[in-house]
Amino acid sequence: MKKGSLLPVLALTAVLLLSLLCLNRLFLPKYTGRVVEGRFIEEYYREPENHDVLFLGDCEVYENISPVRLWELYGITSWIRGSAQQTIPQSWYFLKETLKYERPRAVVLSVSAMQQIEQVNETYNRMTLDGMRWSDCKLGAVLDTKMEGEHLTEYVFPLLRFHSRWSDLNGDDFRYFLKKPLATHNGYYLRADVRPAGEFPEERRPRNPRFEEKGYEYLDRIRESCEASGIRLILFKAPSLYPHWHAEWNGQIEEYAASHGLLYINALEDIARTGIDFSCDTYDGGLHMNVYGAEKMAAYLGPLLREAADLPDHREDRTLSAVWEEKIQLYESEKAAQEAEFAAKGYLAQFTE
8 A cells, every 4th residue: 555545544543533532531521510529530640749748548538638737737748649439459559650750758548448448339430540540550450440340441441431421411521621620629628518426327346357358468569669669658547437447447457557567547546636526527427527627637647747757847948838828729718618608508607726
């Protein structure tokens, strides 16, 4: 075939590939409605550097800790690479990927996911993995954590999975085709509403009190990767009242931390020091903190993180301070807007600092 005759074929191939890429992006859910968790992971790539602390895990990190308040009080820079029901294997792949961009001084890992190693809901997998950039890390994460019935090809070509959304496409799918609005503040999901803690189902002994070996396998990978990179690994349990964090589980984490010289911060057992008040510091009845509780958690964690990882105070750095001043303004603006909204609806919106 002559060179000239190849050009139309190459041009048509290029057009078809470009069309496929555009359709993939168009049909991917934009998560601009009530469920915004599908936007969290991809936001990291807008600022993948210069973080003292990396938080990894599920809602026990992204709804319970305020990076902005960590900066304001201690000059600590941080990002939360959290996602809905993020599993320990997925946390490992996020760490592995993050180390391609930066090297934090400390990694704080939520241990709540040790109780359930396998994903049980495809929606959570998609919200966690779709926003991840393609690399060997995403490939490994998909292959290792996809559920039965999920296929790699549907992650490579999301159109195969979401083609039925054609009738649900709306203005947001086109408006945010290239770039979605920020849903978090350095990975933190801000909620200013209040729902005091109430009664929970009676605590029962877990059916499988011993963590699975697969969980320990990936926990070892996280630990060994941190050790090889000179990063301080810190295990963390959020002050969430439900689901129950059983004594059997807590004992296993304490044992693992002691045997490997790790710091284990169990805020649930240190409520008095955190200052958390479950009558006003939670937005969903004690499962997660609202912004007031998350700010108290930041105040509580700051000194522990600084001592454990010898973290510097960057507030005298003019460049970083300018960046974080902009973050503070965005954070306070959203906080005030939510307070005003809830006050207008008659919800409690005034709290003591």
